[in-house]
Amino acid sequence: MGKRSGKVGSRRSQYSLFDQIELQHAPRVLLVEFFYWPFLAFGLNDPDLLAVVADKGVVKALSPRAKKEGIVVGDRARTAISVAPDLMVISSDLIDHGKLIFRVSSILEKFSPLLEVFDQGVWAINAKGPSRYFGGEASLAQQIREALAEEIVPDSFTGKCQKTALSNQDSLFSFGVSIADGIFTARVAAKRSLIIPAGESGAFLAPLPVTELPDGEVVELLTRLGIASLGEFADLDFNLVMQRFETTGALLHRMASGLDTSLLEPVKIKDDFNQKIEFEDPVETASAVAFSCRAAADYMLKRLLEDGYICQSLRVVLLSDNGEESIRDWSIQDGFSSNSLLERVRWQLESWSCDPETAPSAGVKIVQFLPQRVVLAGTNQLGLDGSERTSLAKVSQALSRVDSIVGKGSAFAKLKGSRTARGSVDMVSWQMHLFQVEEADNGQGGDKPPWPGRLLGLIPAICFESEVRVDITAEDGMAVVVRPDASLSGKPYWICILGTGSRFRVEKWSAVWPMMERWWDQSHSTRVARMQIVTEELGAVLVKSNGGKWSIEGAYD
Template identity: 30%
Template structure:
């Protein structure tokens, strides 16, 4: 056999995998019986059987698809979701036939020789793998076996049906099988319009062209596709290297009721978890902790770390999660299973201690982490700026080590919020003040958002401060549709004779100082 001769390959194809991934992944996935279309660039890339029955097809524009099926559920393509949903499928296949190459989510290939010899034939091996995937409730699985992955893929796509989901192309029969297929099956390497002007419509006609002419017109890429069209697929199957099993889990029998018991039972698993990451030169920066109750309850959370987790920090997160779950009554029975897995990892070389000892930041980190371990998750907090209209609610205290994921909150419109620069001093409870005019009468805001008089004096903390400049009012209106919780106030900025600037709020005739510009 020539070294570049095609190798017998087995391809498994799951039609409309983007739709399948959508219905199998997420907290509230849609039903597979609904008409669903997955879109990319405003074009249908996959659709469900119910949508296909209504006339929806791949390649349609969104407007055309919705005109054929008004009740169509449209979802954007999500490659990460498709890959995530396909991972357990590949893992199950590798349990029965190792050496799997993922061509794309929903399509994988392997060498056919090993499974065929073990299971008694190529067709038998393909049917066995289909039966394995049926256990995952994947009803439509197509298989193709041929010389080379390309021909095997086309066999799975065009040579199978729901009634006969396996197509085996005999050895040496790849060219004859591919000959009647259109040249569009080659993908984007060769322009179909150019081949049509040359009178080439099928793979067989393209394979019959002289190689020198193909090289002149299409270059090396064209020569590769010319070999594929003739059934000479020299591309070998390149099995993936399965990722290492980095997660750890502990089953408790009988289930444990006390958080300290669960934390103690996780110590060895935490040490093995950190050691396993260290064996592949990684550290964990985000940790996923999953806890299962004896009655089916489930608690899941991702914990962050300002540096990287060690075994003690992992155990602390398990204990803290149990404490928070007890307060919110998420787990109402004993813990039967605890699982820890890395949500995000980093190279261990990025977390090596400095040559000349720990710096100030590292010493602060260790000190705060030790205090937090003694006081609990919320025992040490750091300030961050969140979203909102009022200054007090924009001050958010984040537990040490957690990342303040507040950018989305800050990016909201928040009409009526105060633009930068913000006051340096914010009163947790607005301080009561009084604003009067030159005659000593109280100043208020009228119905048309206009002041009843010019502010002249600010009474604050028993002191009278002459107002030399002021600006406003700026209305802040919240929940105008709710008669009980509605709020209407006006903000002012004033500068007193001492040069101090104040942010004042007038609400229902009452004045208060919200902050001070120091």
């Protein structure tokens, strides 16, 4: 313990004594991370595999060889195939995580009964207790590493030493085991398989680049500000960071200072969110248990949401008729939906009953859901992988309710580059949009290609969906038309809105800019010309001449 006190390092920390004390009582996080988790979960075991995992056509994970081929996360799967024709593309919804989660969890459970399972191949254990029992942190990490390598690396690569070695190199089976103070530090250290002594997170993180931080936008800004290392970021005044980046920045700053203890600590919430389902007769099959828990799961999540919470981490307790017990913590960054919750229940039950050592001797009698960690819905809680947790669930819920009131679909607008003010937009139904938000974010944000002849200067804030026909006449009443050389036949003086009889005095008008629409299609191509007109009553409007007829395209409101 003597080692821990006052060892916050050579670096002067601007955090108060209370933060340091809090740190002392914080759990030591042992983190296990599989770097190529989806491939292992898919049951692949060829270390030389050329494969990617894709979600809706966008590459999400790479095998080591795919990485060498130069494919990067965020590529379109189709482009990736053109780079490497013999690429294997695995659709992410075909991957069954449950089986491997069970195998890994049952190994880790031998070291500590309370583990937290994060999605996508990350486990965390509070190492404080187990490390004493297993002869120190280094020894604990080593034993876990060996046990995992034994299980994960298939027998075709024989020899225990080789297996551990294989898991250390950058191969499909590689994983990291680290022990550190906070989950962020542990995650960074896992990439290097290091053990960071207590209180030295700050010193460990200081020389590393800011790109280790999970928030892409803030990182980009910091880099542009000339802040390259985590240490430099941690040296910034906390209050200033808080002012500039708000709670997100505050969280990142604590992470960079090695003081992130937020995860793995239970948040105290009222116990009355807990759910207990008791069956009259013990239930034997996993799917039957999951089915009967649905109502309770729905009710609990709804109650939490009503109080403004989203459940990130949940403890599931299963009790058999003979009193055997299975406890496991499950975590999801985006918060649980009832489906994902029941999926976890099924996994836990299957793993429990499959393992001959622990299998219960009778059916399940009691199921309990105990929320462990909740976040305020709608706050910017950074995910483990850095994705910002948006309240997508809330948004889609609201929109589906609106649809049922209004009776027609709400939508999102999707810009396509084009030269007209109106024709450049696609309406996408909200369901489509919300499902594809990620994809759109990862693609190139090419909203504004340099279209020749696109609208100049200001763009009208109002664009009429249907044509508003007008006449533009000179002072003497002669119609003003656009000549082939894009000049006007007269000075515009009046603009009359057809059908209403109202006419307005033209004060100023812009140059005319001509444009061919659909020039590639002979039968549909039209020559149009545009002009901006300012009147006192109408303000500024954008008018379009098409075949000698004028219409208002948009208004500058």
